[in-house]
Amino acid sequence: MAVTAKAFQLWRQEIAPTDSVSDLCRSAGIKRSTLAQQLVRGKVSVSTLLAVARGYGLDPVCALAQFEGYTDLLTGMRAPTSAELLSQVSHRDILKLLVARGEGTGNGLSDLVPFPHRNSARAWIEAIDPGDLRQQLSERSGIARQNLSAQLSAGRLSPGLAIEASRIAGVSLTSGLVVTGLLTCAEGGWPVTGRADALNALSDTDLVLLARDRLDALGKQLRKADADENRDRAIWENLG
Template sequence: MPLPSKAFQRWLHGVAPNASTADVCRISGIKRTTLAQQLVRGKVAESTLVSISRGYHISPVQALATFDLYADLRGDPVPPTPDELVSQIATMDLLRAVVERSEPGSVSVAGLSPTPHPTAVRNWVDAIDDGELRHRVSEATGIAPQNFSAHLTANRLPPELAIATSRAAGVGPAGGLVAGGLLTEAEAGWSPNGRQEALDRMTLGELVTLAGERLQALGKTLRRQEQDHERTERIWENLG
Protein backbone atom coordinates (compact mmCIF):
# COMPACT_ATOMS: atom_id res chain seq x y z
CA MET A 1 0.00 0.00 0.00
CA PRO A 2 1.65 3.25 -1.11
CA LEU A 3 2.20 6.00 1.42
CA PRO A 4 -0.46 8.72 1.87
CA SER A 5 0.78 11.82 0.06
CA LYS A 6 0.00 14.16 2.95
CA ALA A 7 2.03 12.08 5.39
CA PHE A 8 4.79 11.81 2.80
CA GLN A 9 4.88 15.59 2.31
CA ARG A 10 5.14 16.13 6.06
CA TRP A 11 8.07 13.73 6.15
CA LEU A 12 9.71 15.42 3.15
CA HIS A 13 9.33 18.85 4.72
CA GLY A 14 11.15 17.58 7.78
CA VAL A 15 13.93 16.11 5.65
CA ALA A 16 14.39 18.96 3.20
CA PRO A 17 12.34 21.96 4.38
CA ASN A 18 13.80 24.42 1.90
CA ALA A 19 14.13 22.16 -1.13
CA SER A 20 11.95 22.57 -4.18
CA THR A 21 10.40 19.62 -5.98
CA ALA A 22 13.03 20.03 -8.69
CA ASP A 23 15.81 19.89 -6.07
CA VAL A 24 14.37 16.74 -4.50
CA CYS A 25 14.05 15.00 -7.85
CA ARG A 26 17.55 15.98 -8.94
CA ILE A 27 19.13 14.76 -5.72
CA SER A 28 17.16 11.51 -5.59
CA GLY A 29 17.19 10.69 -9.30
CA ILE A 30 13.39 10.59 -9.53
CA LYS A 31 11.59 12.01 -12.54
CA ARG A 32 9.56 15.12 -11.71
CA THR A 33 6.58 13.73 -13.61
CA THR A 34 6.72 10.52 -11.57
CA LEU A 35 6.67 12.32 -8.22
CA ALA A 36 4.02 14.77 -9.43
CA GLN A 37 1.72 11.98 -10.58
CA GLN A 38 2.06 10.13 -7.29
CA LEU A 39 1.28 13.26 -5.29
CA VAL A 40 -1.76 14.03 -7.42
CA ARG A 41 -3.06 10.49 -6.94
CA GLY A 42 -2.55 10.82 -3.20
CA LYS A 43 -0.33 7.75 -2.99
CA VAL A 44 3.47 7.82 -3.01
CA ALA A 45 5.38 4.63 -3.73
CA GLU A 46 7.70 3.30 -1.04
CA SER A 47 10.46 3.15 -3.64
CA THR A 48 10.13 6.93 -4.04
CA LEU A 49 10.65 7.42 -0.32
CA VAL A 50 13.66 5.11 -0.38
CA SER A 51 15.23 6.94 -3.34
CA ILE A 52 14.82 10.30 -1.64
CA SER A 53 16.22 8.92 1.62
CA ARG A 54 19.30 7.69 -0.20
CA GLY A 55 19.69 11.01 -1.97
CA TYR A 56 19.68 12.85 1.36
CA HIS A 57 21.85 10.20 3.09
CA ILE A 58 19.06 9.13 5.42
CA SER A 59 18.45 5.52 6.45
CA PRO A 60 15.60 4.21 4.28
CA VAL A 61 14.59 1.91 7.13
CA GLN A 62 14.27 4.81 9.54
CA ALA A 63 12.38 6.80 6.92
CA LEU A 64 9.88 3.99 6.34
CA ALA A 65 9.54 3.46 10.08
CA THR A 66 8.14 6.96 10.53
CA PHE A 67 4.95 5.72 8.84
CA ASP A 68 2.56 3.62 10.91
CA LEU A 69 2.29 0.99 8.20
CA TYR A 70 5.99 0.24 8.71
CA ALA A 71 6.12 0.56 12.48
CA ASP A 72 7.60 -2.96 12.61
CA LEU A 73 10.87 -1.44 11.35
CA ARG A 74 11.28 0.76 14.41
CA GLY A 75 14.02 -0.12 16.87
CA ASP A 76 17.20 -2.11 16.39
CA PRO A 77 17.41 -4.27 13.25
CA VAL A 78 16.54 -7.94 13.70
CA PRO A 79 19.19 -10.22 12.16
CA PRO A 80 17.95 -12.56 9.43
CA THR A 81 17.84 -16.29 10.10
CA PRO A 82 20.41 -18.53 8.38
CA ASP A 83 17.64 -19.85 6.11
CA GLU A 84 16.73 -16.31 5.08
CA LEU A 85 20.35 -15.57 4.24
CA VAL A 86 20.68 -18.69 2.13
CA SER A 87 17.40 -17.90 0.35
CA GLN A 88 19.01 -14.73 -0.96
CA ILE A 89 21.83 -16.62 -2.68
CA ALA A 90 21.26 -17.02 -6.41
CA THR A 91 20.83 -20.53 -7.80
CA MET A 92 23.93 -20.22 -10.01
CA ASP A 93 25.98 -19.30 -6.93
CA LEU A 94 24.69 -22.44 -5.19
CA LEU A 95 25.65 -24.55 -8.20
CA ARG A 96 29.13 -23.03 -8.30
CA ALA A 97 29.52 -23.80 -4.59
CA VAL A 98 28.51 -27.42 -5.22
CA VAL A 99 31.10 -27.78 -7.98
CA GLU A 100 33.79 -26.03 -5.93
CA ARG A 101 33.25 -28.30 -2.93
CA SER A 102 33.04 -31.43 -5.06
CA GLU A 103 36.12 -30.55 -7.10
CA PRO A 104 38.15 -27.90 -5.23
CA GLY A 105 39.89 -25.47 -7.56
CA SER A 106 37.71 -26.39 -10.54
CA VAL A 107 35.83 -23.07 -10.58
CA SER A 108 36.79 -19.52 -9.83
CA VAL A 109 34.52 -18.07 -7.15
CA ALA A 110 34.43 -14.27 -7.34
CA GLY A 111 31.87 -13.75 -4.58
CA LEU A 112 28.11 -13.98 -4.46
CA SER A 113 25.81 -12.19 -6.85
CA PRO A 114 24.12 -9.12 -5.37
CA THR A 115 20.60 -9.19 -4.03
CA PRO A 116 17.93 -9.60 -5.16
CA HIS A 117 18.24 -12.57 -7.50
CA PRO A 118 15.55 -13.80 -9.97
CA THR A 119 13.73 -16.04 -7.47
CA ALA A 120 14.58 -14.17 -4.27
CA VAL A 121 10.98 -13.52 -3.19
CA ARG A 122 9.71 -17.09 -3.55
CA ASN A 123 12.87 -18.48 -1.97
CA TRP A 124 12.52 -16.11 0.98
CA VAL A 125 8.89 -17.11 1.61
CA ASP A 126 9.77 -20.80 1.27
CA ALA A 127 12.63 -20.34 3.74
CA ILE A 128 10.37 -18.95 6.48
CA ASP A 129 7.27 -21.01 5.71
CA ASP A 130 6.28 -23.56 8.37
CA GLY A 131 3.55 -24.94 6.15
CA GLU A 132 0.84 -22.56 7.35
CA LEU A 133 2.43 -19.21 6.51
CA ARG A 134 0.40 -18.51 3.39
CA HIS A 135 -2.82 -19.23 5.28
CA ARG A 136 -1.86 -16.85 8.10
CA VAL A 137 -0.89 -14.10 5.68
CA SER A 138 -4.16 -14.53 3.82
CA GLU A 139 -6.15 -14.26 7.05
CA ALA A 140 -4.18 -11.25 8.28
CA THR A 141 -4.26 -9.24 5.06
CA GLY A 142 -7.30 -10.50 3.20
CA ILE A 143 -5.25 -11.39 0.13
CA ALA A 144 -6.48 -14.44 -1.73
CA PRO A 145 -3.98 -17.34 -1.65
CA GLN A 146 -3.86 -17.45 -5.45
CA ASN A 147 -3.01 -13.75 -5.58
CA PHE A 148 -0.25 -14.23 -3.03
CA SER A 149 1.11 -17.10 -5.13
CA ALA A 150 0.96 -14.89 -8.22
CA HIS A 151 3.20 -12.35 -6.50
CA LEU A 152 5.72 -15.09 -5.70
CA THR A 153 5.67 -16.43 -9.25
CA ALA A 154 6.34 -12.93 -10.56
CA ASN A 155 9.12 -12.51 -7.96
CA ARG A 156 7.64 -9.36 -6.53
CA LEU A 157 6.05 -8.66 -3.18
CA PRO A 158 4.44 -5.32 -2.32
CA PRO A 159 6.29 -3.86 0.68
CA GLU A 160 3.28 -3.90 2.99
CA LEU A 161 2.69 -7.57 2.12
CA ALA A 162 6.36 -8.32 2.78
CA ILE A 163 6.01 -6.78 6.24
CA ALA A 164 2.83 -8.77 6.92
CA THR A 165 4.57 -11.97 5.81
CA SER A 166 7.54 -11.30 8.11
CA ARG A 167 5.15 -10.66 10.99
CA ALA A 168 3.20 -13.86 10.32
CA ALA A 169 6.43 -15.86 10.19
CA GLY A 170 7.90 -14.29 13.32
CA VAL A 171 11.10 -13.13 11.62
CA GLY A 172 12.73 -9.73 11.27
CA PRO A 173 10.65 -7.21 9.31
CA ALA A 174 13.27 -6.28 6.71
CA GLY A 175 13.83 -9.67 5.08
CA GLY A 176 11.04 -9.41 2.55
CA LEU A 177 12.04 -5.85 1.67
CA VAL A 178 15.54 -7.10 0.82
CA ALA A 179 14.16 -10.03 -1.17
CA GLY A 180 11.86 -7.66 -3.05
CA GLY A 181 14.69 -5.27 -3.86
CA LEU A 182 13.37 -2.27 -1.93
CA LEU A 183 16.28 -2.32 0.55
CA THR A 184 19.87 -3.44 0.30
CA GLU A 185 21.40 -5.87 2.77
CA ALA A 186 23.40 -3.05 4.36
CA GLU A 187 20.33 -0.83 4.73
CA ALA A 188 18.49 -3.67 6.44
CA GLY A 189 21.34 -4.07 8.92
CA TRP A 190 22.51 -7.43 7.59
CA SER A 191 26.12 -8.47 8.07
CA PRO A 192 28.14 -7.78 4.89
CA ASN A 193 29.39 -11.38 4.90
CA GLY A 194 26.20 -12.93 6.27
CA ARG A 195 25.12 -14.76 3.13
CA GLN A 196 28.57 -16.17 2.46
CA GLU A 197 28.96 -17.30 6.06
CA ALA A 198 25.54 -19.01 5.97
CA LEU A 199 26.56 -20.75 2.76
CA ASP A 200 29.87 -21.88 4.25
CA ARG A 201 28.06 -23.43 7.23
CA MET A 202 26.00 -25.70 4.98
CA THR A 203 27.14 -29.26 4.54
CA LEU A 204 27.70 -30.54 1.03
CA GLY A 205 24.61 -32.71 1.39
CA GLU A 206 22.48 -29.73 2.40
CA LEU A 207 23.91 -27.68 -0.43
CA VAL A 208 23.27 -30.34 -3.07
CA THR A 209 19.71 -30.89 -1.82
CA LEU A 210 18.90 -27.18 -1.93
CA ALA A 211 20.48 -26.73 -5.35
CA GLY A 212 18.45 -29.69 -6.61
CA GLU A 213 15.22 -28.16 -5.27
CA ARG A 214 16.03 -24.86 -6.93
CA LEU A 215 16.75 -26.57 -10.26
CA GLN A 216 13.51 -28.53 -10.06
CA ALA A 217 11.55 -25.33 -9.48
CA LEU A 218 13.41 -23.64 -12.33
CA GLY A 219 12.60 -26.56 -14.61
CA LYS A 220 8.88 -26.21 -13.86
CA THR A 221 9.00 -22.50 -14.60
CA LEU A 222 10.81 -23.03 -17.89
CA ARG A 223 8.36 -25.74 -18.95
CA ARG A 224 5.43 -23.42 -18.26
CA GLN A 225 7.09 -20.69 -20.31
CA GLU A 226 7.72 -23.12 -23.17
CA GLN A 227 4.10 -24.30 -23.08
CA ASP A 228 2.83 -20.70 -23.06
CA HIS A 229 5.08 -19.92 -26.02
CA GLU A 230 3.80 -22.95 -27.92
CA ARG A 231 0.18 -21.98 -27.24
CA THR A 232 0.84 -18.45 -28.44
CA GLU A 233 2.44 -19.75 -31.65
CA ARG A 234 -0.53 -22.03 -32.31
CA ILE A 235 -2.93 -19.13 -31.83
CA TRP A 236 -1.01 -17.01 -34.34
CA GLU A 237 -0.92 -19.91 -36.80
CA ASN A 238 -4.68 -20.37 -36.51
CA LEU A 239 -5.21 -16.67 -37.05
CA GLY A 240 -3.28 -17.13 -40.24
Protein backbone atom coordinates in the same frame (compact mmCIF):
# COMPACT_ATOMS: atom_id res chain seq x y z
CA MET B 1 1.81 -0.38 0.77
CA ALA B 2 2.32 3.23 -0.26
CA VAL B 3 2.22 6.14 2.18
CA THR B 4 -0.37 8.87 1.97
CA ALA B 5 0.56 11.98 0.03
CA LYS B 6 -0.45 14.13 3.03
CA ALA B 7 1.88 12.28 5.38
CA PHE B 8 4.68 12.45 2.82
CA GLN B 9 4.24 16.19 2.36
CA LEU B 10 4.39 16.79 6.11
CA TRP B 11 7.52 14.65 6.36
CA ARG B 12 9.30 16.31 3.48
CA GLN B 13 8.58 19.76 4.95
CA GLU B 14 10.32 18.60 8.11
CA ILE B 15 13.45 17.29 6.39
CA ALA B 16 13.72 20.01 3.72
CA PRO B 17 11.52 22.97 4.69
CA THR B 18 13.03 25.37 2.16
CA ASP B 19 13.37 22.99 -0.80
CA SER B 20 10.92 23.00 -3.68
CA VAL B 21 9.54 19.83 -5.22
CA SER B 22 12.11 20.22 -8.00
CA ASP B 23 14.91 20.50 -5.42
CA LEU B 24 13.58 17.42 -3.64
CA CYS B 25 13.48 15.36 -6.83
CA ARG B 26 16.94 16.50 -7.84
CA SER B 27 18.38 15.44 -4.48
CA ALA B 28 16.56 12.10 -4.64
CA GLY B 29 17.47 11.41 -8.25
CA ILE B 30 13.86 10.89 -9.32
CA LYS B 31 11.77 12.51 -12.04
CA ARG B 32 9.58 15.41 -10.99
CA SER B 33 6.73 13.98 -13.07
CA THR B 34 6.95 10.70 -11.14
CA LEU B 35 6.48 12.38 -7.77
CA ALA B 36 3.82 14.73 -9.15
CA GLN B 37 1.74 11.82 -10.43
CA GLN B 38 1.99 10.04 -7.10
CA LEU B 39 0.96 13.15 -5.18
CA VAL B 40 -2.04 13.64 -7.44
CA ARG B 41 -3.12 10.05 -6.83
CA GLY B 42 -2.74 10.62 -3.09
CA LYS B 43 -0.23 7.81 -2.60
CA VAL B 44 3.57 7.99 -2.63
CA SER B 45 5.45 4.76 -3.27
CA VAL B 46 7.88 3.36 -0.73
CA SER B 47 10.66 3.41 -3.33
CA THR B 48 10.13 7.15 -3.83
CA LEU B 49 10.18 7.80 -0.10
CA LEU B 50 13.37 5.79 0.34
CA ALA B 51 15.02 7.62 -2.56
CA VAL B 52 14.21 10.96 -0.93
CA ALA B 53 15.55 9.75 2.43
CA ARG B 54 18.82 8.66 0.83
CA GLY B 55 19.03 11.91 -1.10
CA TYR B 56 19.00 13.85 2.16
CA GLY B 57 21.40 11.53 3.96
CA LEU B 58 18.75 9.94 6.17
CA ASP B 59 18.59 6.32 7.26
CA PRO B 60 15.95 4.78 4.95
CA VAL B 61 14.63 2.42 7.63
CA CYS B 62 14.28 5.23 10.19
CA ALA B 63 12.53 7.37 7.59
CA LEU B 64 10.03 4.66 6.61
CA ALA B 65 9.36 3.83 10.26
CA GLN B 66 7.79 7.28 10.70
CA PHE B 67 4.82 6.31 8.54
CA GLU B 68 1.67 4.40 9.37
CA GLY B 69 2.00 0.69 8.73
CA TYR B 70 5.76 0.77 9.22
CA THR B 71 6.14 2.10 12.77
CA ASP B 72 7.47 -1.22 14.11
CA LEU B 73 10.12 -1.50 11.40
CA LEU B 74 13.07 -0.48 13.58
CA THR B 75 12.12 -2.52 16.63
CA GLY B 76 11.44 -5.51 14.41
CA MET B 77 14.81 -5.38 12.69
CA ARG B 78 17.17 -8.29 13.39
CA ALA B 79 19.74 -10.52 11.70
CA PRO B 80 18.47 -12.72 8.86
CA THR B 81 18.25 -16.48 9.35
CA SER B 82 20.49 -18.90 7.47
CA ALA B 83 17.45 -20.06 5.52
CA GLU B 84 16.76 -16.50 4.37
CA LEU B 85 20.36 -15.99 3.31
CA LEU B 86 20.43 -19.27 1.39
CA SER B 87 17.16 -18.41 -0.33
CA GLN B 88 18.99 -15.59 -2.08
CA VAL B 89 21.86 -17.74 -3.35
CA SER B 90 21.70 -18.54 -7.06
CA HIS B 91 21.59 -22.16 -8.22
CA ARG B 92 24.69 -21.31 -10.26
CA ASP B 93 26.69 -20.60 -7.10
CA ILE B 94 25.35 -23.72 -5.41
CA LEU B 95 26.46 -25.87 -8.35
CA LYS B 96 29.79 -24.06 -8.60
CA LEU B 97 30.60 -24.86 -4.97
CA LEU B 98 29.36 -28.42 -5.36
CA VAL B 99 31.67 -29.02 -8.34
CA ALA B 100 34.59 -27.35 -6.58
CA ARG B 101 34.18 -29.59 -3.54
CA GLY B 102 33.93 -32.64 -5.77
CA GLU B 103 37.23 -31.69 -7.41
CA GLY B 104 38.86 -31.04 -4.05
CA THR B 105 39.23 -27.31 -4.67
CA GLY B 106 36.20 -26.15 -2.71
CA ASN B 107 37.69 -23.67 -0.25
CA GLY B 108 34.50 -21.64 -0.34
CA LEU B 109 32.95 -19.00 -2.57
CA SER B 110 33.07 -15.29 -1.86
CA ASP B 111 31.89 -13.57 -5.05
CA LEU B 112 28.28 -14.67 -5.47
CA VAL B 113 25.76 -13.82 -8.18
CA PRO B 114 24.02 -10.55 -7.19
CA PHE B 115 20.46 -10.51 -5.91
CA PRO B 116 17.55 -9.86 -5.96
CA HIS B 117 16.84 -12.05 -8.95
CA ARG B 118 13.55 -13.16 -10.53
CA ASN B 119 12.90 -15.83 -7.91
CA SER B 120 14.06 -13.85 -4.88
CA ALA B 121 10.62 -13.08 -3.48
CA ARG B 122 9.23 -16.59 -3.97
CA ALA B 123 12.37 -18.24 -2.58
CA TRP B 124 12.29 -15.99 0.47
CA ILE B 125 8.61 -16.69 1.15
CA GLU B 126 9.28 -20.43 0.95
CA ALA B 127 12.31 -20.10 3.25
CA ILE B 128 10.38 -18.38 6.06
CA ASP B 129 7.09 -20.25 5.63
CA PRO B 130 6.00 -21.86 8.94
CA GLY B 131 3.51 -23.96 7.00
CA ASP B 132 0.56 -21.69 6.37
CA LEU B 133 2.21 -18.38 5.52
CA ARG B 134 0.32 -17.74 2.28
CA GLN B 135 -3.02 -18.52 3.91
CA GLN B 136 -2.33 -16.20 6.85
CA LEU B 137 -0.98 -13.50 4.57
CA SER B 138 -4.09 -13.70 2.41
CA GLU B 139 -6.39 -13.47 5.42
CA ARG B 140 -4.55 -10.56 7.07
CA SER B 141 -4.06 -8.50 3.92
CA GLY B 142 -7.31 -9.31 2.16
CA ILE B 143 -5.47 -10.24 -1.02
CA ALA B 144 -6.64 -13.39 -2.78
CA ARG B 145 -4.14 -16.24 -2.75
CA GLN B 146 -4.12 -16.39 -6.53
CA ASN B 147 -3.20 -12.71 -6.68
CA LEU B 148 -0.40 -13.31 -4.18
CA SER B 149 0.84 -16.22 -6.28
CA ALA B 150 0.70 -14.02 -9.38
CA GLN B 151 2.91 -11.43 -7.67
CA LEU B 152 5.45 -14.05 -6.68
CA SER B 153 5.42 -15.67 -10.12
CA ALA B 154 6.19 -12.26 -11.61
CA GLY B 155 9.04 -11.81 -9.14
CA ARG B 156 7.25 -9.09 -7.21
CA LEU B 157 6.08 -8.58 -3.62
CA SER B 158 4.65 -5.28 -2.38
CA PRO B 159 6.33 -3.68 0.67
CA GLY B 160 3.21 -4.10 2.79
CA LEU B 161 2.93 -7.80 2.02
CA ALA B 162 6.66 -8.32 2.53
CA ILE B 163 6.56 -6.80 6.00
CA GLU B 164 3.36 -8.61 6.96
CA ALA B 165 4.95 -11.89 5.87
CA SER B 166 7.90 -11.11 8.13
CA ARG B 167 5.57 -10.45 11.06
CA ILE B 168 3.80 -13.76 10.56
CA ALA B 169 7.04 -15.73 10.18
CA GLY B 170 8.80 -13.97 13.06
CA VAL B 171 11.81 -12.83 11.03
CA SER B 172 13.33 -9.39 10.58
CA LEU B 173 10.80 -6.89 9.29
CA THR B 174 13.39 -5.50 6.89
CA SER B 175 14.16 -8.84 5.22
CA GLY B 176 11.36 -8.64 2.67
CA LEU B 177 12.46 -5.15 1.68
CA VAL B 178 15.99 -6.44 1.12
CA VAL B 179 14.97 -9.39 -1.06
CA THR B 180 12.77 -7.15 -3.21
CA GLY B 181 15.58 -4.66 -3.67
CA LEU B 182 14.01 -1.73 -1.82
CA LEU B 183 16.76 -1.80 0.80
CA THR B 184 20.41 -2.72 0.42
CA CYS B 185 21.91 -5.42 2.61
CA ALA B 186 23.59 -2.78 4.77
CA GLU B 187 20.38 -0.77 5.18
CA GLY B 188 18.32 -3.85 6.02
CA GLY B 189 20.77 -5.35 8.51
CA TRP B 190 21.97 -8.20 6.27
CA PRO B 191 25.71 -8.97 6.52
CA VAL B 192 27.44 -8.26 3.23
CA THR B 193 29.09 -11.69 3.32
CA GLY B 194 26.07 -13.39 4.90
CA ARG B 195 24.95 -15.33 1.84
CA ALA B 196 28.45 -16.65 1.11
CA ASP B 197 29.03 -17.55 4.75
CA ALA B 198 25.73 -19.47 4.94
CA LEU B 199 26.49 -21.32 1.68
CA ASN B 200 30.07 -22.21 2.61
CA ALA B 201 28.94 -23.47 6.02
CA LEU B 202 26.75 -26.20 4.49
CA SER B 203 27.90 -29.79 4.75
CA ASP B 204 28.37 -31.74 1.53
CA THR B 205 25.09 -33.56 2.16
CA ASP B 206 23.12 -30.36 2.76
CA LEU B 207 24.72 -28.76 -0.27
CA VAL B 208 23.67 -31.67 -2.49
CA LEU B 209 20.11 -31.57 -1.11
CA LEU B 210 19.94 -27.81 -1.69
CA ALA B 211 21.17 -28.26 -5.25
CA ARG B 212 18.54 -30.95 -5.83
CA ASP B 213 15.73 -28.70 -4.56
CA ARG B 214 16.86 -25.72 -6.64
CA LEU B 215 17.21 -27.75 -9.81
CA ASP B 216 13.79 -29.30 -9.24
CA ALA B 217 12.24 -25.84 -8.87
CA LEU B 218 14.12 -24.62 -11.93
CA GLY B 219 12.90 -27.60 -13.93
CA LYS B 220 9.29 -26.83 -13.06
CA GLN B 221 9.71 -23.21 -14.12
CA LEU B 222 11.28 -24.19 -17.44
CA ARG B 223 8.54 -26.73 -18.13
CA LYS B 224 5.90 -24.10 -17.43
CA ALA B 225 7.68 -21.62 -19.69
CA ASP B 226 7.83 -24.21 -22.46
CA ALA B 227 4.13 -25.02 -22.03
CA ASP B 228 3.22 -21.32 -22.15
CA GLU B 229 5.32 -20.82 -25.26
CA ASN B 230 3.72 -23.81 -27.01
CA ARG B 231 0.25 -22.57 -26.06
CA ASP B 232 0.96 -19.10 -27.41
CA ARG B 233 2.38 -20.55 -30.61
CA ALA B 234 -0.72 -22.71 -31.08
CA ILE B 235 -2.99 -19.70 -30.58
CA TRP B 236 -1.12 -17.67 -33.20
CA GLU B 237 -1.18 -20.59 -35.64
CA ASN B 238 -4.93 -20.98 -35.20
CA LEU B 239 -5.37 -17.27 -35.83
CA GLY B 240 -3.67 -17.81 -39.14
